[in-house]
Every structure is written in structure tokens, then in C-alpha cells.
Amino acid sequence: MSRHPLLLLWLTGLLVLGGCASQEEKILSDREYYEKAKTAMDTRNFLEAARYLEALETYHPFGRYAEQAQLDLIYAKYNSLDLPGASLAADRFIRLHPDSPHVDYAYYVKGLAAYYENVSLGQRIFPVDVSRRDPGSAREAFTLFSELVTRFPKSAYAPDARQRMQYIKNRMAAYELAAARYYIRREAFLAAAERGKYVVEHFPGTPAVPDALAIMVECYRKLGMEEQATDALAVLAGNFPNHRSLNADLSFRGGEIKPPDAACSPSSAPRPGRSDRASPRQSPSAQPEVIG
Template identity: 50%
Template sequence: MRVLLILALFITVVSCSSFGEDRDEFASMSTEEQFYRTANQQLNASNFTGAVRTYQALESRFPFGQYAAQAQLELIYAHYRASNVEGARAAADRFIRLHPDHESIDYAYYMKGVATFSENTGFMSRFLPTDPSKRDISRARDAFNEFSLLMTLYPDSDYTADARARMVFLRNNLAAYEIHVANYYLERRAYIAALNRGRYVVENFQGSPVVADAVAIMVECYLRLGLNDLADTSLALLRTNYADHETLDNNGDFIVRNHVTNPSLLYTVTFGLLGSNEDNTPLAPTSRPQRSVAPDNAVPERGRSLLNILTLGRFGRDAASAPLPSEPPPGSPNPI
């Protein structure tokens, strides 16, 4: 029994000392070149987390060494492959700030845009069919601006072609997002807001596949608002450039959509399986109603005194006893 107690105490002491020991995983490396080669080997072996630690250890031990700048540049890619896009952007910003004249500075700008671009796509989009234009597009705008900055500062960079292709993809997503928002406004009869979104796409996203949808939205908004001249102009543009658009029938006439604005209770309860959600909202009148003119002999409305209004009619002058505006008040001289 005493032997077992001593053995258990010995095992406990040894285990506590082993856990409390602070091991240095880089103890076997002493030179800057060893750190750099080890980090590159880890990177090539897809051990991105280990490569990040090794590059950071190299930079902390040899901040002014010959491999320091290259290690900072490789650290951007290691963070990105480790799915740490925030770390990749931070590392790119740091490299740009510390080495503005480096020969590979364009790579830092490019990787910053790629990291932002990857964050916009999201993790679930790798496994599920999602539409990125229906999600938050703040990161898409940031990525577009990063690639645009790269192409502005370094138009002859090796990464310009890929950046331009990504910008086209992002631009189409941004335009499609505006169309989704415009349709949302249309379904809720906010025609001015929908018109502004459609016009914004036409003015700023020329070449995007959804420009035709934007013109169609403008046509419908103008019709709904009763601006037929502007509707005819937009419709002529739609017929000329997008004759096969779904909003045009075989005769080239515009098909006004049915608004999803008045779903029935049955439709709501059954999640759209039964009932209807269509609301045929009439178009706006083509002309404004004429303003009615009162006849000359019409009796003008008499007013109430402030005291009569405040006392709910108990005191003061009511409408029946109020003098007509054309009559002189009691006790006043007659007009000559």
C-alpha cells in the first residue's frame, strides 16, 4: 500500500512538472535562414498554421534580417491559406506601411483584395448554392476598391489581369444587389425609391447583365407614377437594346408585373402553397385631376373663435354665429 502511494505521488509530481514546462518549438533553430527554410517547408506542406507561427517567430527574432521583409510578405499568404482573412488583411496593411517601395508591393495590394474578396464569398458558399448578390455587399465594395487601387497604382502588375476579372464579377454582383433592392421597393409600391435604384444601375453599371432589368424597372416606375413621356423614352430604349427581355411581349408591348403586396391569409398560413399573393395595382392616371372652382355665389365657410375651439363649443363664437368675411362685424361702420 505504501509502495502504491509513493508511486502515485511520483507520477503526479512528474506529470505536473511536464505540464508546467514551457517548451520552445523553435529551440532547435538558431539562424535566420533555418527559420525561413522551415517556414517555407511548412507552407509547401500545407501546414499553414505552423508556417504562420514560424514566420512570426522569424520576424520577432530577426526584425532587421535579410529575410524579414520576405517573411512578412509570405505571412500574408500563410494567413490567407489558414482561412484567417482578417490576419491576411492586417499583414498586408502592415507590409504596405513598412515597405512602400518594395519591389513586390503590388502583391500585398493584390492579396489584400483577394482576402476581402474571399470573405465576401463566405464559408457556406463553398458547399451550398447561394447568391452573393442577396447578402451584405459591404465586403464586395471593399474588395472592388482594393482591386481598383491596385490597377490604378500598378497598371502593369502581373496581378492586374486577375484583379480585373474579379472586379467584373464584383461589379455584376453589386448591380444585381441594386436590382434586388429595386424589386423589393416595387413590391411595396415605393416607386420613387425603386426608380432611383434602377436609374443608378443604368448610369453606373453599363455592361452588366442586369442593365436590361434596370431599364424595365424604370419603365414600370414611370408608368406607375403617371410619367408616360419618360416611360415611353425608357421603353424605346428597352425595345432597341433588349428586344428579347422578359417584360416585352411578342408585339413589343410592356408587361406590367403583378405586385406581391397583398398576400391572402391562406397564402400566408400555408407558406405560399395555397391562396394568392397577387395584387393588380392600377397604373397611375395619365393626367392630373382638374382643380374644382367654387361658384361666385357660394357661401364661404364660417370660422370658429379660438375660445370656442378650446372650450369644446361651450363659450366663444361658433361657426353659426360667426360673421361672413364679406359682412362687416357688428358695430362697425358700413363700408362706403
């Protein structure tokens, strides 16, 4: 019998603690969650903003702030450098609101998340030669940006997406050239020529094309494929007469085809910031921010 008062005291303590916990985890109204998230975003506390926006979605999934919260969550995740989280939030918005006038924003940020997935903060600021690195997720970013400009050609984000697509093409072409030079050093001339041909066929208009043509001339000659070498030289001389592999009379100088001095680096690409014509500095408003 003497144990019952102790048991009662223990149960009472649990109830008190439970009451305190429930008070700490009190569910707020959708407006309160949204206003707290907005305040956090205004002070650039994006982690806290994301927490409030996720709570709003959890407790008020069909409320009047739900769509705006989902849009703002993309923005908060991206600016807190949670790129996978931003991509997932963008995917969810696209799935739930395919006809939203702001769905282009979701496609844009999803592309940005892939664009910067394997790029460190230092690489964004300082010039780094990435031509020898596999473009990896940049290929996915190209596909996503391409979808954006195809679906929404007049979007405010389309010009920036096109600019990034061009940078990605330049980077992929530079990677193919780096591979071609690697094969030349190994005297695998046919493989090097094929890499050069791939650049010419798949990345026209990129700075890598003249070097690719020069590599084709060099390698075809070493392989005794004079017809192919002559054709490549004709294209090179006709379109790039001042290329460093050519003599004044447009004959081929030969020798190693070295890369140009300019490094292919993420810092030369457009990136979110003050200089961008369109960037997720602010998520678009799907509804008035304050509802009376």
C-alpha cells in the same frame, strides 16, 4: 534555520525549471526560422509556417530574410483562412516596402481578403443566390482591386483583379435590383424607379441593366410619369429588343419584372485555386530562398 534548506531547494528548482523553459524557447537564427517556415508551407501546414515567420520577424526584424518572411506571412495567413491576419500582413508589407517589386502581391491578397470576408466555404463551392444580401466588404474589395489595377496595370495579378471587379459590379447591381423589387411589392414605385435608375447610371454593362430599365418603365407608368417611361422604354427596346418584358413589336408587356433564373453567387466568381490565372498559391520571392 531549518527553513533555509527548503528555501534553497525551492530556488534551485525554479532555476532548473527556468533553464528548461529557456532551452525550449531558444531563439533560432533567421535562416533556421525561415527554413522551418518553408518546410511547413511545403507541407501546407500554414499555421505552423505563420508561427515561424512571426518569430523570424520578432527576433530578426532587419535580417536578410526579413522582407521575404513578411511576404510569405501574407501567403501563410491567407491560406490558413486567417483573412484579417492576411490583410494586416499585407498592410504592413505595403507600409514597409512601398517600392518593392512584389508590393502588387500585397495589394492583391488584401483585396482577396476583403472579397471573401463574408463568404463561407460552402458559398464558394455551391451556387447560392446572394443578390438580396448587402455586398458589404465586397465594396471594399472593389476599391482595393481598383487600386491594384490602377497602380500596377501590367501586374500578373491585374487580370484576375479586373475579373473579380466585374463580378462585384454584377453583385452590387443585382442587390440594387432586389431592393427595387422589394419596393415594387410595397407599391413604393418612385423608390423602385430610383433604384433602377441607379443601376443604369452606376453599373452599365452589367446583366442587371435591362431589368433595371424594365423596372423604370413599369414604375414610371404606374406613377403617371409618361415622359420618363417613354425614355426608359426607348433605351430598353433599342439596346435589348429581346428582353422578356417586351412584345414582338417592342411595346412594353408590363407585369412583374422577375429576376432571371441564373443566381448571382460567389461560386460563379473567380476564386483562388487551380483555375485562377493568378492567385496566391505561392508568394513571390523577394530574394533567393536559400542563402549560403
